[in-house]
Every structure is written in structure tokens, then in C-alpha cells.
Amino acid sequence: MQLERLLKKIRGNDARAAFRAIAQLRFPHDASAAGLLASYKPKDEQRRFQYALAGIVLQEGTMGLARRWLDVGTEEQRRHLLQEIEQYWNEWASEGALELAITALDERDDKVRGYALLCIRAALTQQSTGKFVTPERRARIAQALVRAMARHDERPLGLFWLEKYVELLGLTADASVLERLEKLRAVAGASRRTTVEKLDPENMPAPYPKGAADFPPGVPVPVARIWDRGTGLLEIEILEKALKQIRARKA
Secondary structure, rough: OOOHHHHHHHHHOHHHHHHHHHHHOOOOOOOOOHHHOOOOOOOOOHHHHHHHHHHHHHHHHHHHHHEEEEHOOHHHHHHHHHHHHOOOOOHHHOHHHHHHHHHHHOOOOOHHHHHHHHHHHHHHHOOOHHHHHHHHHHOOOOHHHHHHOOOOOHHHHOOOHHHHHHHHHHHOOOHHHHHHHHHHHHHOOOOOEEEEEEEEEEOOOOOOOHHHHHOOOOOOOOOOOEEEOOOOOOHHHHHHHOOOOOEEEEH
16 A cells, blocks of 8 residues: 555656655565556656656665666756755665765756755765765765866856865865865855944935934834845855864874
């Protein structure tokens, strides 16, 4: 009965429900389910993707999906799946899911790869999958991050979610990346800037009434406006923390 419910969700048009059902297929199920799944005729490309994922996971587990990752679906479909995997990491958590995320670090598209970063971070920080992060896998993660960053050496801030690359290097890399990270100081600083503008109660800016006397009775007259703006810089605290973590491991 449970398998029937999972297959029903996989056949549906709710992608989130389908992906969560696919995560459950990594547990042992009746082998005949693969034949049943293969008999389904997809109504659209999204369900074609769902059926392909389900067939692989059902027969080969998430490790099999990791092996075939770059050949399954479109970049946008894989980005959506990675986004859902990260959000429901506890349901996907396995050695195969970690391997899938590492494989996805070689995606060409920065945004697809960006969601792989989130999955990697979840794997590194959660006990259920932290045990699978071997020294060999840490090295592969770091190498993939450096490869992606190297494509943006001329304009490092052009890399989508640069701060997450730096954060993950802090968790995985060895001293060989220190020089690369130190160069990022040129584009680092406070990532946000807060400014306070004092207001003249007799000459208020739009959209406020012109003067204090024009405010409705009982409505307080603001004395200041506070602006919080992004600077476009890499957050220096993230960079400093990553450097400190790597140097601590070196010592």
C-alpha cells in the first residue's frame, strides 16, 4: 500500500510531492514496481523527468542517480530537484545523496551549481550524513569549488553565491586554496551598509505629509529613516572565518 501511494504521487502534477516520494524509493521495494513504473506514459516533460528519476532510484538507489546525474533532465529540472533536496535533506539524507550533490558541483550553470552548494552544506553540518564526508570527498568538493571559481577569476563577484563557495572551502579545503582566498580581499568588505537619515518635521520627504501639522491626529511624526543596502561586496567576516578554519586545520 505504501508503494502504491508513492507511485501515485510520482504520477501526479505536484513536483514537490513527487520528489519527496522519490526520496522514499531508495529504501527496498518490490522489484516488480520498476516494470509498473516503466509502463506509465508521461503527460508532460515534468512527469517524464519524475518517472526517469523514480526508475533510477528504485533500481539503483540515489548512488545510481549520482552516476547518471548530468544525463538526466534539463538544467532547470535538475536545479529544481536540487532545491527540493536541500529543503527536505532529512528525507534524502544518504551517502548517495551526498555523492549526487558532489557530482552536481560540475554543473555548467552557476545557479544549478548553487543549489548543489546548499545540499553539500546540509551534508557537512548534519550528523546523519556528516559521517559520509570522507577526506577523499572533502578534497573532491574543494577541487570542484576551485574549478568553478576559476571560471570567474576576472570578475569573482560575478559568481552566483560566491560567499557560499568561500564558506564551503572553509569547511573542506586545505592550505592550497589560501592564496586564492586571500586574493578575494580585494572584493571583500561589509556586504551591507546601514545609514540613518534625520528628518526635518517641517519639511518631510515623500511619501509623508509635508509638515508635522499635516499628519492625521494621533499619527506619530517620524524623526528618521533607516536605509539598509547591499554593497555588492563579499562579506569580509565570511572570508576571514574560512581562512581561519583552513589555517587551523593546517596547524
